[in-house]
Amino acid sequence: MAGFEKLGTEADWVALSLAEQISALCNGEVDMLACLGVTTERQSKVVFGDPIIRTGGALFTIERQPTELTRIVTPSAGPLVAATQAAYPTCSVVEVDNYPQALRRVVDGHADAAALNFHVGSQVAEREFPGKFVPPESTFEEIYLAPAWAPTHDTVFRNAITGVLAAMNPLENS
CATH class of the missing domain: 3.40.190.10 (Periplasmic binding protein-like II)
Incomplete structure (x- = not known):
């Protein structure tokens, strides 16, 4: 993802089933989910960035x-x-x-x-x-898709990724 490259961060991509995504995030198995459907139920479990699609x-x-x-x-x-x-x-x-x-x-x-x-x-x-x-x-x-983080996430990293994504204007391409 171009956002990680712009931050000088290397990303390791992990394949997860739909059922595993939120638990893997909240248990610290992954640092973020690149794209998760934003719903009211999920907003009570994770922190979403700005929608990207x-x-x-x-x-x-x-x-x-x-x-x-x-x-x-x-x-x-x-x-x-x-x-x-x-x-x-x-x-x-x-x-x-x-x-x-x-x-x-x-x-x-x-x-x-x-x-x-x-x-x-x-x-x-x-x-x-x-x-x-x-x-x-x-x-x-x-439904909007957005990056997601666990409630106990690295705020500095989230803000950096969110800033890079906002500069790319992803919703203009959907």
């Missing part, structure tokens, strides 16, 4: 999807469970462990759609199931 929850469907959705899957650790239930009150919302599992349920016919982050879901769908999913045309829930 505007994205949102979108429905991922395949060509032969029924015209009326009845079953939607979404990862339980993500911010879209309640938003999906609110946006689609007549649908059954089923929680799964991760993005690939949600998409697999749709491909296998066990769900009509997967409610996922628009940007991340698009990448995972194309990587795991090339050409199977119709690209979402819109989002049903707006």
